[in-house]
Amino acid sequence: MGIGIEIRGLVVRRGQFVLRVPRLSISPGESFAVLGRTGSGKTVLMESIAGACEVSEGSIELDGTNVRELDPRDRRIGLLYQDCLLFPHLSVVDNVAYGPQRMGAGTHEARWQAQELLELLGVGHLADAHPNLLSGGEAQRVALARALATRPGMLVLDEPFSALDPTTRGDIRDAVRRVVRDFGCTLLFVTHDFSEAQEMSERVGIVLDGRLRTVVDSTLLLRTTHEDDVARFLGIQP
DSSP: OOOOEEEEEEEEEETTEEEEEEEEEEOTTOEEEEEOOTTSSHHHHHHHHHTSSOOOEEEEEETTEEGGGSOGGGSOEEEEESSOOOOTTSOHHHHHHHHHHHTTOOHHHHHHHHHHHHHHTTOGGGTTOOGGGOOHHHHHHHHHHHHHTTOOSEEEEESTTTTSOHHHHHHHHHHHHHHHHHHTOEEEEEESOHHHHHHHOSEEEEEETTEEEEEEEGGGTTTSOOOHHHHHHHTSOO
16 A cells, blocks of 8 residues: 655755755655756655655654654655665675565565565566676666565655666666556656656656745646746746
8 A cells, every 4th residue: 555645844954955845745656756957855855755854844744644753664665766776795686685684574585575576577587696797777676676675655766767778767667667556555756857757657746946846747747837937947938
């Protein structure tokens, strides 16, 4: 079951940078893209929800519980960054099994679940390989399997495809859509790519200069009347 998110009056300070989100609701099982320029605050928003950033003001609720009351490990969130950050000293299958083992699963059970996920994502044959032998696309599939291994209620992706070639990028997008549908989890997708935001999500939130400016149906992203600076960002106004 996917996690629902409710954000009210959020202020997050990171050094001199300030992120402000007046209000945002994401329904359980929804696919939601956060779109904005590099440095606009997209990743800060994602990390605040995941528990990696301290909230200065306002609130973030996951299924009705304030995140301040939840240990990050109890938030049921799987994270996937652009840099895969796989453990270099562990095999592929042990990378994926790491999360379930930390949560109390036995070694045999965790490795069996990991192998099942690797097969689902088309990299089961790489189970005994080490990360340094993987291509970029293979590493992202393994990282996606690791993010899913704890059966999260929400999958959070931070521009995970930007370093991949177009063909591999399309394949990984398809894999993400398939597993999100099969697992029933909520998808929060951070990107600066307009077409990616439209393709991967039901709704898009636009973050500019540290503030969530608008939320729009993804099919209407380029057809909605926006404020001037948002329209210029989207390239639909000179």
